Amino acid sequence: MKIFCVGRNYSEHAKELNNEIPEAPVIFMKPPTAILKGKDFYIPEFSSDVHYECELVFRVCKNGKHIEPQFAGKYIDAVTVGIDFTARDVQANQKKKGLPWEIAKAFDNSAVVGEFTPISELPDNQSIKFNMHKNATDVQIGDSVMMIYPIAELVAYLSKFFTLQQGDLIFTGTPAGVGPVAIGDVLTGFLEGTKRFEINIK
Numbered sequence: 001m002k003i004f005c006v007g008r009n010y011s012e013h014a015k016e017l018n019n020e021i022p023e024a025p026v027i028f029m030k031p032p033t034a035i036l037k038g039k040d041f042y043i044p045e046f047s048s049d050v051h052y053e054c055e056l057v058f059r060v061c062k063n064g065k066h067i068e069p070q071f072a073g074k075y076i077d078a079v080t081v082g083i084d085f086t087a088r089d090v091q092a093n094q095k096k097k098g099l100p101w102e103i104a105k106a107f108d109n110s111a112v113v114g115e116f117t118p119i120s121e122l123p124d125n126q127s128i129k130f131n132m133h134k135n136a137t138d139v140q141i142g143d144s145v146m147m148i149y150p151i152a153e154l155v156a157y158l159s160k161f162f163t164l165q166q167g168d169l170i171f172t173g174t175p176a177g178v179g180p181v182a183i184g185d186v187l188t189g190f191l192e193g194t195k196r197f198e199i200n201i202k
């Protein structure tokens with residue numbers, strides 16, 4: 001399986017990192033070894049500035065290529081919240097040199113995945129609400145309506161380049177409010193007000 005990630009998909013977050021609003025979705029990938037589900041997160045020794053990025057994560061349910069946006073809904077069946085952990089210091093260094101981001105973004109346990117909900121059970125699949133607490137305080141609040149590229153367009157765009165396969169995940173970018181984690185922090189992600197993950201930082 002593959003993990004697709006989208007960068008700069010919320011204008012407020014692009015601004016907070018001084019990035020331009022992209023002309024096309026910014027895509028990167030993580031390997032299956034990045035998945036962290038129901039376990040603690042250990043800050044890796046190669047970074048002193050690991051940031052959380054809480055994001056909506058969609059699950060691919062059907063193989064497909066060259067999918068038109070109007071049919072994208074047939075290829076995704078469930079959604080949750082997750083975290084795209086990012087070694088911001090490593091990323092800044094890579095960006096400065098124009099190098100790929102993998103060592104800053106795709107390392108082991110960098111993709112937290114919460115418990116999924118079928119899209120058919122959402123109150124409104126055009127406005128999917130999520131938020132994340134750090135130590136019981138809201139640090140990120142998002143809504144899929146705020147995404148620059150909605151999920152249907154992301155599915156269409158991704159499938160031009162990559163065959164989508166059942167079980168692939170799509171991390172759809174983070175809203176404003178990203179920040180560093182420290183040992184002892186607890187991150188709790190919510191979809192539509194329901195807890196989907198709780199991660200202890202070690």
Ligand code: ZN
Nearest residue numbers: 053084173174
């Ligand atoms: Zn992200």
